[in-house]
Amino acid sequence: MSRVTQASPRTPPARGDAATRVRPQAGRSQSSATRRNWLFLAPLAAVNLLVVAGPAVATVYYSLTEWNGLSAPTFIGFANYVELVQDTRFLNAVGHNLYYAAFMLIVPITMALFGAFMLSSVRRFRLLFRTLYFVPYIVLSVVNASIWKYLLSPETGIAAGLNQVGIHWLDDVYFLGDTDLALTSVAFVDNWHWWGFLVVLFLAAMQDVDKTLYESVRLDGASRFQEFWHVTFPSIRPTFVFVVVLTIIWSFLAFDYAYVLTRGGPADASMLVSILLNANAFSYQRAGYASAMGVAMTSFTVVVLSVYTWLRKRGWEI
Numbered sequence: 001m002s003r004v005t006q007a008s009p010r011t012p013p014a015r016g017d018a019a020t021r022v023r024p025q026a027g028r029s030q031s032s033a034t035r036r037n038w039l040f041l042a043p044l045a046a047v048n049l050l051v052v053a054g055p056a057v058a059t060v061y062y063s064l065t066e067w068n069g070l071s072a073p074t075f076i077g078f079a080n081y082v083e084l085v086q087d088t089r090f091l092n093a094v095g096h097n098l099y100y101a102a103f104m105l106i107v108p109i110t111m112a113l114f115g116a117f118m119l120s121s122v123r124r125f126r127l128l129f130r131t132l133y134f135v136p137y138i139v140l141s142v143v144n145a146s147i148w149k150y151l152l153s154p155e156t157g158i159a160a161g162l163n164q165v166g167i168h169w170l171d172d173v174y175f176l177g178d179t180d181l182a183l184t185s186v187a188f189v190d191n192w193h194w195w196g197f198l199v200v201l202f203l204a205a206m207q208d209v210d211k212t213l214y215e216s217v218r219l220d221g222a223s224r225f226q227e228f229w230h231v232t233f234p235s236i237r238p239t240f241v242f243v244v245v246l247t248i249i250w251s252f253l254a255f256d257y258a259y260v261l262t263r264g265g266p267a268d269a270s271m272l273v274s275i276l277l278n279a280n281a282f283s284y285q286r287a288g289y290a291s292a293m294g295v296a297m298t299s300f301t302v303v304v305l306s307v308y309t310w311l312r313k314r315g316w317e318i
Helices: 015-062 079-086 088-120 127-136 141-151 158-164 182-206 211-219 224-235 237-251 254-263 273-283 287-313
Strands: none
Touching: 015 237, 015 287, 079 088, 079 287, 088 127, 088 224, 088 237, 088 273, 127 182, 141 182, 141 254, 182 224, 182 237, 182 254, 211 224, 224 237, 237 287, 254 273, 273 287
């Protein structure tokens, strides 16, 4: 008689119990790491609140007051903002800032793209050239502006040097004293220091471009310009868009070069919003009105960043 052995059913491992034991431990470890990270960030967050958030909130409050910067402010609501939209001097300064931004978006970015693309093909002395381009950016703006103010002066600068050798091309040209040339001259000097910084940014982005793409277009007989337009520029487009946004914001905050070179003159021909804000705050003792200008320019910056973020979220290919 054959005996049939009945296999006893195996009990499945208690996976749920093991998972239950592991998950709380992982959760506690992650929670502990989060608390530790926040602990390290707490000093920086506190400094940021004191240095950035605090003055920002105070500026918004003072923009709603009549305040000379010394006595107690008097709340006047939105009267400063109503005055802003009717102030022809402020609107004129905004127009100058728009011109300034357009100049900085066209001239230095174009020069930087071309310079970085040419420099990307250089194998020897690349670090030297990069350093030379970057030096004007790291020199103090006051020093740069003072040097260029001397060079553009008709008595001591380039015009005087040309006169000594019998060349009189610049005899009647007053770069910083002509209402038609002052703003462009300030933008030119600012471009001199800004484009070298952009060269370094673009060059760093170009070094990450896949070299096989260049080999492919060269096999197809592409020219250097076609290489740049079809390979380099699409590959560095995120950096390009970042530079555009940065330049727009920075152009509306420009102050140092214009202040040192012309202080907004002659006859407000190079007056920027930042210089007008400084004059209202310290010269005219209208700190409340100056605060309204600052809030208005900050709002413009927020709008630019919001549009950029919205386009990114909408799947804008950059």
